Amino acid sequence: MLFFSYFKDLVGREVTVELKNDLALSGTLHSVDQYLNIKLENTRVVDQDKYPHMLSVRNCFIRGSVVRYVQLPPEGVDVELLHDATRREARGG
């Protein structure tokens, strides 16, 4: 629940999603669900030379299970809030 809430607060921000097959996509976070499936808008493929067939992709849905990393805007992260939420989650779960 922690990361679902966290990503919901990041809606509208610019993120870079790196998939398990090394494809990295940047875009505006449009929405997220409980499985951490992600919908991106204004998508750009980071390495366009390697994936030219992805050039025309502007919006996409990414299944949560294929995500390796999500690079986040560091300035929008309230570190104290994350620590508190993590301690609360670790106690309850």
Added chain:
Amino acid sequence: MMEPLEMIKDSLNKQIYIKLRNDRELTGKLNAFDQHLNMILENAEETHTSVELDEETYEQVYKQNKRSMPMVFIRGDGVILLSSHTDH
């Protein structure tokens, strides 16, 4: 008895080392985690190790590619182990 996840709780806000699938390793400051070992790391450095064959000697050459990410979410299903010792 202290449960394993509680030990990770003690690593909050500290430097940790993570070994991931596909020959990836990460170090960074742990800002958040959950029961799946999804995590958020600050000032993360990733080391990706690949093996290449030297064309002349046919020896295996280990190549390490490093990159840094200021703030990154890591999906827990790729995690193999966590350690509080970062001097790997």
